[in-house]
Amino acid sequence: MTLAPAAVATSGLTKQFGSQMAVDGIDLDVPLGSVYGFLGPNGSGKTTTIRMLLGLVQASAGEIQVLGSDMPAHVSTVLPRVGSLVEGPAFHPYLSGRANLVRLDAADRFADPRTSRARTDAALERVGLMAAAGKKYRAYSLGMRQRLAIAAALLMPRELLVLDEPTNGLDPQGTREVRTLIASLASEGTTVLVSSHLLSEVEQVCSHLGVMRQGRLVAQGTLDDVRGGARPVAEVLTTDVERASSVLRDLGLADIAVTPTGVRATPSDIDPARIVAALVHAEVAVRGFSIQAPSLEDLFVSLTGEGFDVSG
Amino acid sequence: MSAANASLRLLGSEMHLIVGRRRNQAGILVRAAVRGRGTGFIASATSNGIFVALSALTIELALFLPLAVAVLSGDAIAGEANTGTLRYLLTVPVQRTRLLVIKYISLVIGAFVGVLVVTVAGIIAGGIFFGLGPVTLLSGDEIPLVEALGRVALAVLYITACLAGLAAIGLFVSTLTEQPIAAMITVTIISTAMWILDGISQLDWIHPWLPVHYWPSFADLFRNPMFFDSMRQGFASLAWARVAQKDITS
Known part of the structure; x- marks a missing residue:
């Protein structure tokens, strides 16, 4: 598979659950350095696609390249360079926000335990959770949980961030903060793949768009390309x-x-x-x-x- | 950072998770509080404090210790799948085999801690009520207290090894479901059913195949000379459970 430099590239990516085609032969192309808005209504196959990109779900057919390497064959070398938020936040309810991050950091073979404290603090600071870092996760509001999940994706320097519905449950203020965060990460050179069923939140930060409908990718390209398809x-x-x-x-x-x-x-x-x-x-x-x-x-x-x- | 250090760090995190949980802390207290009378050691229990520990182990071996293993193994994989944390561990990424191995080691350490707590609490309680001194073995010989404590330590290791066999079954069950309670109940049923089958003398042909059949053999450590035959078979059944565990990673 030879393609132009892409953070994520798939060809004919397909996932079938029983008789249901969840993802139907899609060719994603997420250029390096882009902010790629992955749009589609609920149930259109976005999360299944993301799960396949991260090696959580095995594709029924098709090829996947993430950061230039085949997936899921190179999971152990690719995923450390990828931060992800998949299908909502999930943490241990009886641990504090910080303890949850420390646990994920402990699981990372490449994370240096000596810098663990500094990195968790920086991640918490970046998502505005510092004040609630010591609170038990079960006491967090949905918005705080979402922020913690984003913090977890930022524990290590990443080349690619995959954020599945990152603004779910956030208030307008929080949504705006996430947008600003995405923009600032992108300006540092991180490629961001952000999925959403809310177009308005994606429109303002994305350079590229991919639109899913019933398992198919019905439009893809730069924002202007996709917009150009419609007439005034x-x-x-x-x-x-x-x-x-x-x-x-x-x-x-x-x-x-x-x-x-x-x-x-x-x-x-x-x-x-x-x-x-x-x-x-x-x-x-x-x-x-x-x-x-x-x-x-x-x-x-x-x-x-x-x-x-x-x-x- | 070396791979070994990284694995130790994850193991430390696992232990923190197990020990930090209130329910497990309460479980430890319950285990320490349960006192009872056990076959073989009943008569001796009132003569020396050490036998209080051994009879407590005999009692807890049938239900409380397997239950502890069941609870911990339910949490291990099914619990992580249930809260969704499993997918975040896998995207860190933690390699699946490595995760299973570390989860298994943490279960064995958890079982060891449980056995140790029961034993130490038994020795302390026994020491207070009956005093500690030279120990008269089940075979009638008397050995000094220090040697007796050494044999108690061997018994702790043996019982931990027995429970490690159950933990292997537990970890396997834990991979089959996303409901920690379901895994817990299944493992408890498996262990209880084995004990029941082991108690029916008409089914003695099946007894050599039941891991629990060999669990009470630690009593043989308190005879002179020590019997190792049935304990050796106990280790063999542990190996069988290890093979059962291997299937998960494929």
């Missing part, structure tokens, strides 16, 4: 819906649809000034006109489908 929308605010529609149709706009406030259409490459002039000329009572770049949100919904139903 012209929105006319008017009560004179019928005449407006016919004017737009005559001009050659596509996808004309009536909205509660007026008419919406896809202008393609028609000059917006011409559209407004034509509407005024036809004496349509225009109260407002705008060209909107599609939000990533709309794109996300169009790629992954709308609604609350978990994809079976």
Whole structure:
């Protein structure tokens, strides 16, 4: 498998549980140094993919390279360079936050016990948990647990961070802090793969996106690449819906649809000034006109489908 | 850092986990408090404090010590899987075989501590109530106290080895489930069932295959000359359990 330098690269990665295709032949490409937003609704196969990348679940088919080495063959040399948060935080409830980190540090063959205290403190400091370091984990709120899990991923210097739903359970303040943290880690050269079902939190920090739907990777690339796939929308605010529609149709706009406030259409490459002039000329009572770049949100919904139903 | 040091550090963390847990601390206290009368040592128990320790071991060998091993082995893998900490250990990464070996060693140390606590508490209590002095063996000979204590130490090691066999079974069971309680109950049932089968004389053909059959043989250390035959078979059954443990890593 020869690929451009990538932190994570898979080809035809597949996982089948019984008759269910959890992950269906995906080709991930996470460039070195990128912040890769791994999006998809609940149950779309993100966590299963992440589990395969980390060697926790064996792939049914396909190849995986993490930091240039085949996985899971090189688990013991690759994983020390990877920090991860998989499927929510998990710690011993009756140990303190710090004691839990020390335990994970003790399990790491490459961690120097002499620097253990300094590194755990630095990690706790970085996620803002220092004040609660001595509290038992069972007394932690969900947000504090999530922070502790991120701290665990930061115990050692990492080349790649894999964060599965890192802002789950965090308040808006905490979500913002995690975003800042991701940005600062990325600026230090760490590649970050962050999965989420919330687009808004990913949009602001990511350089790259991958979108999953029902086990398939339906879009992947830089933020602009993925966004480029969607076209802007012209929105006319008017009560004179019928005449407006016919004017737009005559001009050659596509996808004309009536909205509660007026008419919406896809202008393609028609000059917006011409559209407004034509509407005024036809004496349509225009109260407002705008060209909107599609939000990533709309794109996300169009790629992954709308609604609350978990994809079976 | 050398691999040996790293493994020692993880083992230390395991022991910290076991010893630091309130439930285990309470268990140790219960084990130290249980006093009883055991076959073979009953008559002697009132004549010398040492035999209080030995009769306590005999009593606890049937239920309390196996229960302790069951509880610890339930925590070992099933407990970690249940809290989800297993996946974080594996992504550190801790190699799976290494994790099993270290978990196993920590179980054996845990069993050793349990046996030691029962013995020491027995000697102290026995010493207070009956005094300590030269010991009259089951075979009628008398040996000095120091030599008797040496034989008690051998008994502690032998019983720990017996429990290590059960710990191997326990660790295997622990890998089969994500429910620590289920693993605990299974191991307790296995050990209790073996004791029951061992008590039915009509089933004597099966007795040589039951590890627990050889557990009370530590009493042979308190005869002159010491018998080693059935203890040797006890070690053989331990080896069988080791093989059973090997299957997990494949």
